[in-house]
Amino acid sequence: MNRFLALVRREYQENRIAFKVTPIALFGLYMAGAAMALFTFSYFDNEFSTMKEAVRFIANSDESIRSQAVWLGNLGGSTFFTFVLGIVVFFYLLGSLYDDRKDRSILFWKSLPASDTLTMASKLATAMFLVPTLFWVAYVITHIALYIIAAVTILLAGENPWTVFMSVANPFKAWGLVLASWYANAVWALPVYGWLMLVSAFSPRLPLLFALIPPAVISVLQIWIDFLRTFTLKTNLGGVLWQWWVDSPIINCCGEENGTVGAFLGIPIDDRFDHALTIGNMLDRLFSLPMLAGLAVAGAFLGLALWLRSRATDN
């Protein structure tokens, strides 16, 4: 266990800018956004009368509307974190078995008594759990800071922040759901993670191209063959990947057909899975047949990546 933790720690140290500085930068962006919003208000209306009016309007609105707005605000704040987290994990996994081959430090790491299986497990655990946890801490701190800014603004408008939004907010539930969603999605995305690690293990150079071009080429070929056969093929790789995203247990805030805005799991455009935001629906995905097939694909990719890693040296 100590060796495993030491290897995870090593991953953190190697990627400290992506894992530590990026979430801090996101926090800074949110704060800058809040400051710019306040500045813009004061620029056009130095007595904040519009803002005060808006706060009074919210304070006088129905509790269910306030509750829904705060709830969506809670979860909507996570989507930018989710997006950047996805980018960080994508590039981390792409370099995870490539960078040390490129700079030849693989020879040093292989001189230590840590097996290739343990090394790969530490990299996978970093992508699945460490990075989401670090982003989650930044998300929670950002959320708390935004709560404080909102509370001060409401106080300045002469209203009670507790009655306006704090009494109807349920931040702990939102934080818990976001973290659960990120962990669940890490499991759901295992076939993709496995593919990225496999590409990282074999790419002689430019792993990004090796990661993107084969699925893109396969998808285009399938669509083309589909076209030649007058659309007889029901699915293609591009369609499978899209469906995987539609079904994912990641939280999305988007509009519904009836014009309202809500927070969902995945994208609520079909009924293959229930898109309502609950832990049960997250688990429903993780214990489904598509997930089982996904785990088999991930196992094949990761097994091949491990085989390549065990044979990888400095050339």
Added chain:
Amino acid sequence: MSNVIEARGLSKRYGKTLAVNNIDLSIPAGRIVGLIGPNGAGKTSALKAILGLANFDGDLKVLGRDPSKERAALMEDVCFIADVAVLPRWAYVHELLDVTERIHPRFSREKCMRYLSTTKITPKHRVKQLSKGMVVQLHLAIVMAIDAKLLVLDEPTLGLDIIYRKQFYTNLLNDYFDEHRSILITTHQVEEVEHILSDLIFIQDGRIALDCSMEEVHERYTEVMVKPDQADAARALKPLSERHMMGRHIFLFDGVQRETLAQLGELHTPNVADLFVAVMGAGDEYAALRAQQAMAAGGAA
């Protein structure tokens, strides 16, 4: 005691090229073995097989383990340095020491810091801030601080200045080596290591050309500096090699009585480089190197 490395019929193929060709090796504990060969001879391929970094054909046991299947366990008792500075450039020195300490049960941070104290490297340095020679110094300090049973050094002092090279080999002999450890060294700078070697292995075209102890080398091989009028008599004894220097003929003999040779001229024990040239045959890079050295020596004189 059983052998530290035991190989029977060891082969390694890269496509159509047979890098290591059916070699047998037995290296007992408590020896310092020099694995010497020209570029492309198969040294690094053999070392990679021994270290579990490459697959191979044949039987190979290192400390009783199969390196291709038990690399991680083997690395608790084996440590190695590859032929270039391969430490991760992103790491701080203290981070490297931390991770090594947490992963390697036989690493002594205190000992490592003692070696580092003789250099300009501090824990706050980042590897990418260090010169190539300093990176090698750092790597050597880490490796020397590991209480391993087998140390494999592949061109360990490449890029180091002569003072640190001397210091490294002195430390290796005085602080590190004992009768329970074995060291396997490959280097082109054979003159630097020959005084510490206990055994010598020459490898050429993937095959073992010579495998014997240094005592055996001293007993078997004799170099004779012969005057021109005795040269034909020397040739009649079938020397391994003949070269000319400063008007003298220098012959190297294998297994000829020293009393017989003493009648021909002045006897010497050949150095490893000359023996290498003789055993491997003229025309290779070492012969050219020796010729250059001889010319340089003549020019200087």
